[in-house]
Amino acid sequence: MIETIEVEIKGKKYQLSKGMTLEEIAKEFQKEYKYPILLAKVNNKLEELTNEVDENSKIEFCDLTTREANRTHISGLTYVLLYTIKKLFGEDANIFVQHSLDKGLYIETNFKLTETRMKNIKEGMKKIIEADMPIIKSTVDRAEAIKYFNSKNDKAKAGVMTYNTNSYITLYRLGNYYNYFYNLMPTSTGKVKDFDITIIKDNGFVLQFPTIYIPEKIPAYKHHPHMFEVFQECRDWAKIIGVSNSVDLNRVVSLGKINDLIRIDETLQSNRLLNLAREINKRKKDIKIVLIAGPSSSGKTTTSKKLCMYLESFGLHPKVLSMDDYFVEREDTPLDENGKPDYECLEAIDMKLFDKQIEDLLKGKTVTIPTYSFLVGKKEFNKEMTLGEEDILVIEGIHALDNKVLTNIPRAKKYKIYISALTELNLDDHNRVSTTDNRMLRRIIRDNRTRNNNVEHTLKSWDSVRRGEEKYIFPFQDDADFTFNSALIYEIGVLKTYVEPLLYSVPQDSPYYEEAKRLINFLRLFLPIPADVVPQDSILREFIGGSCFHE
Helix, strand or coil: CCCEEEEEECCEEEEEECCEEHHHHHHHHHHHCCCCCCEEEECCEEEECCCEECCCEEEEEECCCCHHHHHHHHHHHHHHHHHHHHHHHCCCCCEEEEEECCCEEEEEECCCCCHHHHHHHHHHHHHHHHCCCEEEEEEEEHHHHHHHHHHCCCHHHHHHHHCCCCCEEEEEEECCEEECCCCCCCCEHHHCCCCEEEEEECCEEEEECCCCCCCCCCCCCCCCHHHHHHHHHHHHHHHHHCCCEHHHHHHHHHCCCHHHHHHHHHHHHHHHHHHHHHHHHHCCCCCCEEEEECCCCCCHHHHHHHHHHHHHHCCCEEEEEEHHHHECCHHHCCECCCCCECCCCHHHECHHHHHHHHHHHHCCCCEEEEEEECCCCEEEEEEEECCCCCEEEEEECCCCCCCCCCCCCCHHHEEEEEEECCCCCECCCCCECCHHHHHHHHHHHHHHHHHCCCHHHHHHHHHHHHHHHHHHCHHHHHHCCEEEECCCCCHHHHHHHHHHHHHCCCCCCCCCHHHHHHHHHHHCCCCCCCCCCCCCCCCCHHHHCCCCCCC
16 A cells, blocks of 8 residues: 655645655646756755655745755756766866856866867757756765775865765765765756856856846856956965865864964955055045945955055045945835835935035035934934045945946046955865855854844845845946955854854754755864954954954
């Protein structure tokens, strides 16, 4: 007699055979989804489709419109790409996943690329996807995994296994090739159909794919030269000091040399800001306004204050304004498509007042500037400001680079700075550390420390924050005169000691439990780094506390 179980899917209940795989069930419901189902949540637990269902369950299927499935799609594509390259160019051919770039991943090869080779790679990937080859999950002894990757001369992956304390490791097999991926994987190559490739240089290209913001198509690639150059500069520096991935960082920690690395990294970042201040000083006759913008948790506040300190060392007198102080009265805040207050949009700022006051300041007038009270949702006018001959106005805000801001001021008088935590450290050759994850870890710690917000509150608001960045910040990054990377090569190890205990507070029945678990598993791949040697003027102090600029 066949045993049955009851499952709930999209609010309806079904009787199914016990032991069916999630993939078998997904096939019955795929017609209700526009994009391929890649993962499932079973009783709030995220699972790959190979798993069997053997008890009464509530099942939610995940396609490209979810972050979880989108990560799976990217990892699956990366595996298809790697497998294709090894089939075409031999076992020693390899790729190095570097960083995100224009809704894609910038990837380098250990061999020279040509347009013909790029075309062959793309066609080879399509064939593997059309063949719908299975991606088979295997659980192996950790020592065996280390031995395997050493035999393939993949020292980075063998190193990741070395610092992984689990007795067993999950690997994935495609054809006769095994690999390790940090994210959950699709069951077959046919699930990751949508991609494109754009060559950037003779050993580098961008792998593009659908995003949760534009799942229905892949937009034409747009190069971001400033961003690309900053990433390349940081990568080159990381290679010079011998810290290119999590394994290298863990080795420095285990050898007791992390204090030296922290000092070197902090000195380098300070030098970048000093050089930026020097550049602004050279153009002080023309520049009267410095505009600073960047996504959430980029360290804009510390960077602004530190930059002002360096500007003062050149004899300039910076005066700081925050666009947040120009919010409209709370009852006048525009509503988003869900009828909720949209604090991220430009219309949430009193632009008429902002433009008029900046214009008056540049004319030498004394202006009574506002301070926004978030407690009562109103502007309070209690501070006067006048710009002197040697004064320079430093304005910080998420909309500071928007072309619709200060249109009455000539572009030559404005110097625009874009700040983001552009993480240059990866786990290994094929698994990157997401810049978004880095910023999210920073924000979880700061929200808990300064606003008493728990992890669930931060994770709940993160989607809204990210959508605001996509609409109001990222489109203007190319107009910046300078792009500043606020990421520190050692910071994940420090953030781990603060954020890991907080992540364990998320209960199993929370809709954010799986995200918290994913971050915990990610942090396990890094050794903890004590914060004792982190200087008081470090950007990291803005989040972990102890900053000389904030406390």
